[in-house]
Amino acid sequence: MNSKILFFIINIITIKGSAEMTMIQLYIPTEISRESIYSLGSLGLVEFRDLNKNVNQFQRSFVNEIRKLDNVERQYRYLIKTMEEHEIFPPETLAIDYEESHKNTLSTSQLDEIYSNAQLLEDRVTQLSDASEELLKKQMDLKQYQQVLSATDKYFPGEVSRDLIDLNDEQGQALLEAGTERESNFITGVIPREKIPILEKILWRVLRGNLLFKTTEIEQKMYDQKAKEFVDKNSFVIFSHGEMIISRIRKICESLDANLYLVHADSKSRQSQQIQINEQLTDITNVLENTNLTLTTELRVISSEIDNWVKCVKLEKSVYEIMNRCHYDLGRKCLIGEGWVPTDDISIIQSTLEECSTKFSTDEDSTFPIIMNTVNTTRTPPTYHKVNKFTAAFQAMCDSYGIATYREVNAALPTAATFPFLFAIMFGDLGHGFIMFLAALTLVLNEVKIGRMKRDEIFDMAYSGRYILLFMGLFSMYTGFLYNDIFSISMTFFESGWKWPESWKEGDSIEAHQVGTYLIGLDPAWHGAENTLLFANSYKMKLSILMGFIHMSYSYVFSLVNAIHFNSMINIVGNFIPGFIFMHGIFGYLTICIIYKWCVDWVAIGKPAPSLLNMLINMFLSPGSIDEELYPGQATVQVFLLAAALICVPCLLLIKPLWFKHQESKKHIALTEDNEVGTDIDENNLLSNLDLGNDEEHEEETFGDVMIHQVIHTIEFCLNCVSHTASYLRLWALSLAHAQLSSVLWSMTLGSSFSFTGFGGSIFIFLMFGMWFVLTVCILVVMEGTSAMLHALRLHWVESMSKFFEGEGIPYTPYAFNAILETVAQ
Structure with a gap:
């Protein structure tokens, strides 16, 4: 009867652990392998194991399909990047909505259509983008040419008044003389504004001042082909003499990313140049606008579906990645997979596979049966809550x-x-x-x-x-x-x-009287x-100790639940029982004393309330010595609890290592006797006796390892009982x-x-x-x-x-x- 009550109490306090897991093995026909894996992915209950760990990723069965889908993902990323450049942001589809609208896998023809459509879209968008960029370069080039022609007019006679030139300035006189000479050599072009001082300094040092350099700021930003962005630029004119010097100036300008343009010295020729440039600029602008409009329209159409396409390709790629984890049996034409599933959900997986097998049959008479077996294994299952x-x-x-x-x-x-x-x-x-x-x-x-x-x-x-x-x-x-x-x-x-007193005088100290x-x-x-702060300090400090002790106590009981579940009696005897006595003999006793002190009306009995902190300190420093007695027989109880706590320390330290040493001796004796008789040793039984827990490689634990571990555990537990209890004082603070x-x-x-x-x-x-x-x-x-x-x-x-x-x-x-x-x- 007592054992039934104990078992009932343990069931009440037992907190449910992780779900029980089972390893299953699947034999899926190749005809419906992709559809079956897709159905399991929609279900989301199978953790597939990689059965091809020793096979290189590039040598697996479905690597070509993954490469195709990788290329489609690259093409989609290019399309999305192009949309963002044109400030088009595709709307996102929620995962819930997508799963509801795409419950079935795609057919082979639909996948082929995705491959071809992605390639067509990439080619089309690439063609339009390249055309737009080339037209933009030509447009910017014509605009720069236009700005150079406009800025150059004032540097030739007849186009600008003498009032604009300072005749007292040497450069102004040189400009006027250069303008009067039709045969003067000059170079015109456009350069980024930030490089103007560099160009001027280099030309001055190379030509030793034998030149005339004039620049004009361009108000509109121009497209820089090298920087791939719009930047501030200046138009410039450089006058000098001699073909060799002009050639040297041209090379210096080109090295600084300047765009050079041919401008005639004759006024009528320049006017005809301007007319021709304006006509070309108008034509280029119209074509560029139409190209950008076409590109933007197509990108907007694509943007409405691109997110669904990306999700679809991602799921299809994941299906092939899972298939690469399975073993592809060419002889039996089936896909063999293994994985962990929750035991309670095995029936759901079975029904899903049966439905998939029936759904994708070629006709009513022929079906593709999917075989699912449960596998007994010693591997450690994953944890699932x-x-x-x-x-x-x-x-x-x-x-x-x-x-x-x-x-x-x-x-x-x-x-x-x-x-x-x-x-x-x-x-x-x-x-x-x-x-x-x-x-x-x-x-x-x-x-x-x-x-x-x-x-x-x-x-x-x-x-x-x-x-x-x-x-x-x-x-x-x-x-x-x-x-x-x-x-x-x-x-x-x-x-x-x-209740406060009814009559009092100003300046008097008033004391309230308890009436209930x-x-x-x-x-x-x-x-x-x-004294509210003094009262709240004492009340909340003791309350935090109580809460901490309760919290740690029920947490420590969970270690007993774990030991019972894993059938580890040595952890109960060697760890839980001595640890429980140690913690409750000291801090459990302190908790009971706090409650007892609260329950006693010390004013009514005419005794001062004893200090519990001093009591706990004296319990260790001077056992049996009581300064202020809390209850009768206090000294005897404290000596007994202290002795029990001290005895628990060597128990924590020695019981588990000595038990391990005894078990190792028994195994060694059994092995010796079997070798003498000539009995074969069953390796599987030996492994089960060692209780490794899985079929993976493990290092065998020695007596020294167990001893060191237990020493560390004992020191940590004893110190943590003190530090962790004090840590709960943060509740009060x-x-x-x-x-x-x-x-x-x-x-x-x-x-x-x-x-x-x-x-x-x-x-x-x-x-x-x-x-x-x-x-x-x-x-x-x-x-x-x-x-x-x-x-x-x-x-x-x-x-x-x-x-x-x-x-x-x-x-x-x-x-x-x-x-x-x-x-x-x-």
Whole structure:
């Protein structure tokens, strides 16, 4: 009867571990292999193993199909890049909508059509883009030519007045003389504006000042073929003498990326040049506009479907990648694959494969049967936790610390309750919790609408953890109600248990008298009292120790659940039992003393309340010595608990290594006896006795390894019992800090504004309210909330999960289309 009760209690406290996994083996006919893999990808339940690890990626069966799809992806990337250059942004299709509209795989003819269409689109867009770029270059060249002709007119006689030339300037006189000589040599062109000083300096040094250099800024930006962008340019004219010098000037200009143009010295010739250039420019501009219009129109048509095409090709490519992981049996013309699946979902996979086999049959009489077998293996399965939209965020939080070992206790389920509660202890305020609750409730109520939106990284984090925020706000409202704090102001929900004296004189010290007990939570009479901080310090400090001990205790019990599940009696005897006695003999005793001290009315019995901190210190430094007795027989109890805790230390240190040494001796004796008799040793039985857990290579653990591991475990456990208990004092520290900061913000903003009256006072109160609300949300809710959340996260990762969590699991990554489509969206 007692064993049944114990088993029932264990079942109650057992937190469900990861889902049970089974390895399956699939034999898929080659005729429907691609369609079958596509159906399994839509299902998203099979994690395929790579059966061709020793085969090079470029030598696998379906590498040619993957290359074709890689080329299509390259072509689509080129099209998208061209769209972005023309400021055309293709609309994105949500993964949910795409999966619903593309449930069936494409046929071979449809794939061939995708290949051909992608090539046609690339050729067409490339042709139009190249034509547009060439026309743009010609247009810019004609515009530059036009600017050079316009700027050169003022440097020849008859085109510019003498008033524009300073005759007292030597360069001005030289310009006039150069203009009067028809046979003067000159060079005209266009150069980027930033290279003008360089050109001028080089020419001056090479020709030793034997030239005339004039430039004119071009107001419109010109296209630079080398930089592939529009830049500021200047037109220039260089006058000099001699063909050799002119040739040298031309080479220098060309080396600085200048565009040189032929301009006639004769006025009529220049006019005819201008007319010809203007006509050509008009024709080129019209052709360029028509080309760009055609290109833009075609890109807009493509943009409406390009996202679906990209997703389609990505999924088809993933199908062939999975097929390359399978073994292609040419003799039996089938594809052999292996993978892990949740045991509970095997029937779903079986029905899906049967439906696929029937659906893609060539006729009614012939079918392609797909054979699925379950495989018994010693490999370690991957860890898979079934989650919903509520538990997904908590599971992701725990998985960030480490992937749980297969079938061990899932830390995420208790975290769903303890994480928001420990956060609320540090963030206890009814008003601040209500603000956080409303923000999270908005995300929850609009989760479908927001889920279809494109979110940035920070907003996506808040949306993914919306249920965490909802519970954090809800629990904060509860603890704020217990603390009787709402924006640092107390609320009298029930009748106070303290009463102030009716008659008192100014300057007298007033003491309240207790007349009853406040119904629930902190009595509002403590707010405003001189010793309120002293009382809150003592109350919250002891409360944090209680919460920490409870949190660590139930976490440590999970190690017992793991040991029972894995049938490891040595971990129960060598680790759990001595560790449990050590932790509860010291800190469990401290917890009981805290509760006992709260239950005793020390004023009524006329004794001072003893210090529990001094009691705990003296328990180790002077066992059996009691300065202030808390209860009768205290010395005897403390000596007994201390002795039990000290005995547990060598038990933690020695039991497991000695058991391992004994087991190794038994195995060695058995091997010796078998060799003497001549009995063959069954290697499989030997491996099962060693309990390796999988069929992969493992290093055999020696006695030295076990001893070192146990020494480290014993030291860490004993020290962590102290440090982790003290770490929970952060619950007290952050709670007081949050309350004091809230009180200071209230008194310095909205609280001080109520002393003003009249119309001006109303305006001031309104402004102070806005300031108080903004600072409350930004500092107290966002910043303080983030700080409390990080501290609560640390308490779970370090103080709680270190008591039982192994974290040596392999994540379950099934072949699922939704995960692939989410990667495409990113």
